[in-house]
Amino acid sequence: MIDIQGLTKRFGLFTAVDDVSFQVARGEVLGFLGPNGAGKSTTMRMLAGFMTPTAGTARICGHDVQTDSVAARRCLGFLPEGAPNYPEMTVEAFLRFVARVRGYRGGELGDRVARALHLTTLEGVRQQPIETLSKGFKRRVGLAQSLLHDPPVLILDEPTDGLDPNQKHEVRALIHRMAPTKAIVISTHILEEVDAVCTRAIIIAGGRVVADDKPGALEKLHPSGRLEDVFRQITQTPPSSRIAA
Missing domain, CATH: 3.40.50.300 (P-loop containing nucleotide triphosphate hydrolases)
Known part of the structure; x- marks a missing residue:
């Protein structure tokens, strides 16, 4: 692969x-x-x-x-070193943005975001701006975006x-x-x-x-x-x- x-x-x-x-x-x-x-x-x-x-x-x-x-x-799902994001966005808004870039819409978009939040245990901070998160949580947001499309x-x-x-x-x-x-x-x-x-x-x-x-x-x-x-x-x-x- x-x-x-x-x-x-x-x-x-x-x-x-x-x-x-x-x-x-x-x-x-x-x-x-x-x-x-x-x-x-x-x-x-x-x-x-x-x-x-x-x-x-x-x-x-x-x-x-x-x-x-x-x-x-x-x-491909890629988590680079120092994964870039938009710090003023909430976690959920950022993941929804990435999902739209990947072509998802409607119910499938919501399902993809919900699954990524669940896999990376981010539900509790989904409405927080990324800039307010700890380094560890920011890293998990980067991991979540890499998993959105369930890549092989x-x-x-x-x-x-x-x-x-x-x-x-x-x-x-x-x-x-x-x-x-x-x-x-x-x-x-x-x-x-x-x-x-x-x-x-x-x-x-x-x-x-x-x-x-x-x-x-x-x-x-x-x-x-x-x-x-x-x-x-x-x-x-x-x-x-x-x-x-």
């Missing part, structure tokens, strides 16, 4: 993403990991069609995100950023419920989140994929059996010496 081949992004002489390739099938929850500046967000923006690659291709449900972008985005592919950049422990548990449970029918990519700095929700993990460093396997298999690459130690070892080792998972 997600197919990336040779994806590359250069900014002048700096290569942010360097020949990245991977696929994600229905039912997979892929944890996309890497240190700051590794190229995670840039890769996700190119996959979502919000940034043009220097080279390579990205397809969502068979649709090229550059040459068939409208069809690709119909299949979800790309979530730091979906639990700013959430308290209870809210994190709720979002992780929601991802578990959705996982069997979707292909989901989660970018996160929280390694415990990989164990909690991901069926597979990719580690990227210096713009390149340096490991790709199930979390349990990756943990065996270090004597401690801890993903944190594997992550540190792989991302701090010179490229020529890195472990190939």
Whole structure:
């Protein structure tokens, strides 16, 4: 459902993403990991069609995100880092606006908004202006807009950023419920989140994929059996010496 081949992004002489390739099938929850500046967000923006690659291709449900972008985005729910919204709007008004942009009208529009509010536990703040919400609630509004059209592919950049422990548990449970029918990519700095929700993990460093396997298999690459130690070892080792998972 997600197919990336040779994806590359250069900014002048700096290569942010360097020949990245991977696929994600229905039912997979892929944890996309890497240190700051590794190229995670840039890769996700190119996959979502919000940034043009220097080279390579990205397809969502068979649709090229550059040459068939409208069809690709119909299949995609995207939660970017620092998801934009209209702070003066109430939560419900914002979601209704997004639903109209996606072409929903009448009763179906109301049903879509109600479902998104329910999935993200936002009913209690539906009439509050977004600017009055906490960081965690704002993040959940961003997640709600990505779920409005029940897309088969979800790309979530730091979906639990700013959430308290209870809210994190709720979002992780929601991802578990959705996982069997979707292909989901989660970018996160929280390694415990990989164990909690991901069926597979990719580690990227210096713009390149340096490991790709199930979390349990990756943990065996270090004597401690801890993903944190594997992550540190792989991302701090010179490229020529890195472990190939």
